[in-house]
Amino acid sequence: MGSPLDILIVGGGIGGLTAAIALRARGHAVTVIERDPSWSVYGVGIIQQGNVIRAMTELGVIDDYLAAGVGFDKVAVHAPDGTLVAQVPSKRLVERYPANLGISRPALHEILGRRAKSGGAEVRLGITPLALDDDGDGVDVSFSDGTAARFDIVVGADGLYSETRAKLFPDAPQPAFTGQAVWRYNLPRRAGLDALHVYNGRIGAGLVPMSDALMYMYVTTPEPGNPRYERDGLASVLRAKLAQHAPDIRTLAEGIVDDDGVVYRPLETLLVTGPWHKGRIVLLGDAVHATTPHLGQGAGMAIEDSLVLADEVSRHDDPEAAFTAYRERRFDRCRYIVDLSLAICRGQLGKGPPVDNALATAEMFQRTAEPI
Ligand SMILES: Cc1cc2nc3c(=O)[nH]c(=O)nc-3n(C[C@H](O)[C@H](O)[C@H](O)COP(=O)(O)OP(=O)(O)OC[C@H]3O[C@@H](n4cnc5c(N)ncnc54)[C@H](O)[C@@H]3O)c2cc1C
Numbered sequence: 001m002g003s004p005l006d007i008l009i010v011g012g013g014i015g016g017l018t019a020a021i022a023l024r025a026r027g028h029a030v031t032v033i034e035r036d037p038s039w040s041v042y043g044v045g046i047i048q049q050g051n052v053i054r055a056m057t058e059l060g061v062i063d064d065y066l067a068a069g070v071g072f073d074k075v076a077v078h079a080p081d082g083t084l085v086a087q088v089p090s091k092r093l094v095e096r097y098p099a100n101l102g103i104s105r106p107a108l109h110e111i112l113g114r115r116a117k118s119g120g121a122e123v124r125l126g127i128t129p130l131a132l133d134d135d136g137d138g139v140d141v142s143f144s145d146g147t148a149a150r151f152d153i154v155v156g157a158d159g160l161y162s163e164t165r166a167k168l169f170p171d172a173p174q175p176a177f178t179g180q181a182v183w184r185y186n187l188p189r190r191a192g193l194d195a196l197h198v199y200n201g202r203i204g205a206g207l208v209p210m211s212d213a214l215m216y217m218y219v220t221t222p223e224p225g226n227p228r229y230e231r232d233g234l235a236s237v238l239r240a241k242l243a244q245h246a247p248d249i250r251t252l253a254e255g256i257v258d259d260d261g262v263v264y265r266p267l268e269t270l271l272v273t274g275p276w277h278k279g280r281i282v283l284l285g286d287a288v289h290a291t292t293p294h295l296g297q298g299a300g301m302a303i304e305d306s307l308v309l310a311d312e313v314s315r316h317d318d319p320e321a322a323f324t325a326y327r328e329r330r331f332d333r334c335r336y337i338v339d340l341s342l343a344i345c346r347g348q349l350g351k352g353p354p355v356d357n358a359l360a361t362a363e364m365f366q367r368t369a370e371p372i
Pocket residue numbers: 010011012013014015016033034035036045046047048127128129157158159160162163164182265284285286287290291292293296297298299300301302
């Protein structure tokens with residue numbers, strides 16, 4: 001059994017916060033640093049599945065988490081003309097809780113942040129590491145606010161454009177634009193919307209319940225050349241993209257009126273196939289495996305990373321042995337999610353064979369039901 005460590009986590013997002021909760025629960029001292037002084041997240045929602053419900057149970061946040069979102073037990077799949085073609089049941093991995101949850105990102109962030117702090121993690125906002133000096137026995141870190149400290153290990157949970165990854169592995173692959181983007185917008189929850197509804201097609205769409213009052217719509221569009229859109233006029237651009245969509249999506253699109261409410265994101269993908277650690281510094285979440293959202297599993301993989309990392313760090317005395325075991329347990333599963341999500345994306349763009357969304361979703365549910 002490893003002894004309690006003094007741990008720095010770089011990044012206070014979903015991966016960093018779940019790692020903080022899991023590591024504190026095992027008795028380690030944890031400091032989280034977050035570069036954004038306001039520690040804010042954008043206001044649309046996120047889909048999470050049974051493996052995340054199971055993980056949230058293990059992290060001890062399940063009651064607040066379920067109370068803040070909308071649980072559901074199936075995914076409804078529609079043809080491009082709106083016809084319902086399949087209802088994919090999803091298995092409950094914790095019998096008394098729903099199989100899936102839609103939740104707003106700010107609500108999820110608030111729950112994880114509150115739990116990390118009440119569990120004893122120190123959270124420092126508005127700072128970033130300037131230098132990480134690993135001498136083999138510990139890591140000396142100097143921070144952007146002029147302070148410095150020494151830690152036993154450092155966890156880089158700083159997302160897709162991770163500076164920690166760039167420091168450790170300057171030659172690691174860079175995020176690659178897929179040719180597709182996603183648009184998201186909050187709308188009043190449609191009466192009777194009690195599942196994720198997916199609409200297939202070259203322009204894909206989905207409706208996700210996330211509270212009693214709200215759902216969010218996501219729309220995937222081909223965006224050759226990765227154009228930049230001005231914020232002014234964003235709502236009318238999105239409405240125009242939906243002009244030929246299924247009738248119920250077209251009707252809902254009339255409610256997309258606020259430019260500031262539109263969250264636009266070019267879709268990028270990344271998989272680090274080499275090591276995920278160097279010496280006493282290790283990476284997790286989007287910093288090493290960023291997936292397109294076609295299976296709704298990106299955050300799920302980051303959260304599972306956190307549990308496995310905490311487990312391995314607490315099991316081994318030697319950090320490098322712990323980090324190697326952690327990557328060993330995580331790599332195939334993360335690669336599966338990144339690859340299958342990208343295959344769906346490429347199929348939608350006509351850059352690869354079409355992937356049957358209902359089949360892919362059913363297979364993903366089976367695969368992610370396996371223990372981590
Ligand atoms: C359009 C879209 C839709 C998605 N939908 C879903 C979904 O429905 N379900 C799902 O499970 N996943 C979804 N995902 C994926 C999910 O959002 C990510 O996988 C998840 O947020 C990764 O968490 P993370 O903590 O690794 O990184 P991030 O969430 O990016 O957090 C990184 C944090 O580190 C901070 N940071 C960065 N650099 C530094 C630094 N140098 N110093 C200090 N702090 C720093 C950032 O400010 C941020 O707070 C989606 C992704 C996209 C793009």
